[in-house]
Amino acid sequence: MLTNLTIKNYALIDELHVSFSTGLTIITGETGAGKSILLGGLSLVLGKRADLSHVKDNSKKCVIEATFDIAKYNLKSVFKTEDLDYESQTIIRREILPSGKSRAFINDTPVNLDSLQVLGERLLDIHSQHQTIQLTNDNFQFQVIDALAKNETILETYSASLKEFKHLKSELKTLQDKKNTAIKELDYHTFLLKELEEAKLVEGELESLEDEYETLNNVEEIKEKLSLSHSLMSNEDIGIITHLTELKNHFSKLSGYSNPYNSVFERIQSSLIELDDVFSEIENLQEQLEADPNRLEQVNAKLQIINNLLQKHTVSSIKELLQIKDELSSKVIETEGLDALISEKETAINTLKSKLIVEAESIRKNRITIIPKLSTQLESILATLGMPNAKFNIKIEPTHSFLNNGRDELQFLFSANKGGQFNELKKSASGGELSRIMLAIKSVLSKYMQLPTIMFDEIDTGVSGEISNKMATIMQQMSKTMQVFTITHLPQIAAKGDAHFKVFKEDVNNVTQTQLKQLNPNDRIVEIAQMLGGTDVSSSAIAHAKELLN
Known part of the structure; x- marks a missing residue:
């Protein structure tokens, strides 16, 4: 209030x-x-x-x-x-x-x-003779009927069911659209997936293949360089190890004289150990290195496959290709599983549809039961308001659509005169009559709901x-x-x-x-007396005003 x-x-x-x-x-x-x-x-x-x-x-x-x-x-x-x-x-x-x-x-x-x-x-509801459009509105008319029919609780349940029903229908359409799109793309996705699977990609192998290719493709030059390196280190006359060994022997004798000589000796000895290790690695590389035209061809072929796939999918690494492969696999699997999801969603929709039908039937039954009572109450009130021949013909017709407040269509027909034709309120009632009808309806509603x-x-x-x-x-x-x-x-x-x-x-x-x-009470007497007889208040007007107030 x-x-x-x-x-x-x-x-x-x-x-x-x-x-x-x-x-x-x-x-x-x-x-x-x-x-x-x-x-x-x-x-x-x-x-x-x-x-x-x-x-x-x-x-x-x-x-x-x-x-x-x-x-x-x-x-x-x-x-x-x-x-x-x-x-x-x-x-x-x-x-x-x-x-x-x-x-x-x-x-x-x-x-x-x-x-x-x-x-x-x-x-706040401000109502005047010129503001009766609400009265001719279907939603308001249903509100009146449902208030008397005590449909509030079941309408809330129906509304929640309808909301879920619409949500499921939306999800189903999304799945169906997804399936239609997926079917068009399935063959292409399957081809791309097969191509990636046949490549047998391993993360990080691109770098190792490129190294192997460079080695196999330049094997003769590498052999030559390794051989020269081996000679430089091991030749009896000019080999680095030979000279460094001789240098070590010289400083071995000097190392006992003082710390500076011993420090140089330890550094020579350390370098010799490192060179021996390098020499051993060169020998290992020489032993492992051999020309292999077949392997070179295999590596080259694999590199071409990988580079073609990188270019095709506009990425720069095998890791990204593997991610694309997983995505394609998911899409293919998802497409194959969409039918099951669609079937599951359709089952849920049909179950909820049955529930909605039952709820809508219950709402309709309550409405039909209460309509005679509503018509009688309205006609009785309007009779006291100077409309003794006012009659209502309220019809509820079932529809196949799920509307926001049930599955009914409403005809709220009215006749103001005896023997007159029933017609829609806005066509059969004047402005003054609509005001009195609204007053009657609000009066009835106030008994059933908090307005x-x-x-x-x-x-x-x-x-x-x-x-x-x-x-x-x-x-x-x-x-x-x-x-x-x-x-x-x-x-x-x-x-x-x-x-x-x-x-x-x-x-x-x-x-x-x-x-x-x-x-105040005295002011009211004067005001009502003026409403009765004008600004010049007579004693009879005062008496009449007091009578009305009492």
């Missing part, structure tokens, strides 16, 4: 702060006093787009702030979805800056207008005093379970309120301002 409203620098309002309570709240005032300004400010809180022309003083910020007690509204899931902090006392603030930029906040968290509208429509605060904006226009009294009684009954506001010009309705506010204009420092004042 709306508990507090603050408006600053909006239209003709300089600054306004008012608190509201439960029950039926009446708002009255002369035409042009500013009731529409109040509604305009509330509409901004609900997410309506801002207009700088509504700002009273363009040099200052315009602020509209509303506090709602939402403890009974079960809105925690909405706050979670919108990523907002839940507070049982929720404050919505709208600001229009001098620059024309608009900002919105929910519990001091900045939000966009979409989030504001999502929450706003669950907190948001509702504000009726002069929906009593054009009705008689007797009917307006019935309308007021209905609003009064509704206000026992919800907060109801009504803006009215009729004293019969104004007298039924638990609280009464008057909108009026006054001149402050030669500037016209709109004010909102809560009336």
Whole structure:
């Protein structure tokens, strides 16, 4: 419910702060006093787009702030979805800056207008003769029927099943598309995979093959160089080892004289050991080296295969080729296994489809059962509102499609006159009739679900005093379970309120301002007397006002 409203620098309002309570709240005032300004400010809180022309003083910020007690509204899931902090006392603030930029906040968290509208429509319902489009909307009509049918729990189950059903169908389509694409590519992938498998690639072998190729391809030159190297080291006359051995022998005798000679001797001895090792390695290389034209051909062929594959797959290493091989293998295996996955997904979809059908049937059964009761209640209320011949013909027809709220199509037909043809509401009811129908529907709904605060904006226009009294009684009954506001010009309705506010204009420092004042009991008598007889209040008008209030 709306508990507090603050408006600053909006239209003709300089600054306004008012608190509201439960029950039926009446708002009255002369035409042009500013009731529409109040509604305009509330509409901004609900997410309506801002207009700088509504700002009273363009040099200052315009602020509209509303506090709602939402403890009974079960809105925690909405706050979670919108990523907002839940507070049982929720404050919505709208600001229009001098620059024309608009900002919105929910519990001091900045939000966009979409989030504001999502929450706003669950907190406040502003209804006038010109705002009955909701009444002709299928979703709203289903909401009415399902509220009476107590379908809330099963609709939640159905909704969850439908969400999973759509998700599985999406996954199935993805698999089927994947299969179609994979089938087209399977032959090519298989060919590439076979080519890589036949190459028998080993990570790191490219470098060893290149070394082996260079060796085999230059075997004669290598032999020659190794032979010369062997002679340089081992020749009796000029060999390096021979001379170094002789040098070692000389320093062997000197090493005993002092440390410097011994140090040189140890270095010569160390070099000789290293040269002996090198000499042995050269001999090993000579023994291992031999010309092998066949092996050279094999190595060359393997290198050509590897280089062709590297070029073909635009990579630079065998490691990358092996990765491609694994990926191709996975694709081939995946393609071969897609049928099993598709079959598994189809089974799950069929199982869930059967569950959805059962749930939808249960929803339909509850709807069909409750329709006669809804028609009777609405027709009874409308009869008291001056529409004694109003009749409803509500039809539920099954459909094969899974809709968001079941598998039904709805025809909400209406006839206002005896013997008249049934037709869609928007084609068979006038604006005034639609307003009374909406009042009747909201009245019925208030008995079955927690409705948001509702504000009726002069929906009593054009009705008689007797009917307006019935309308007021209905609003009064509704206000026992919800907060109801009504803006009215009729004293019969104004007298039924638990609280009464008057909108009026006054001149402050030669500037016209709109004010909102809560009336005390004596003020109410005068206000209702003026509504009965004009500004010149007579004693009979006062008496009549007291009678209405009592």
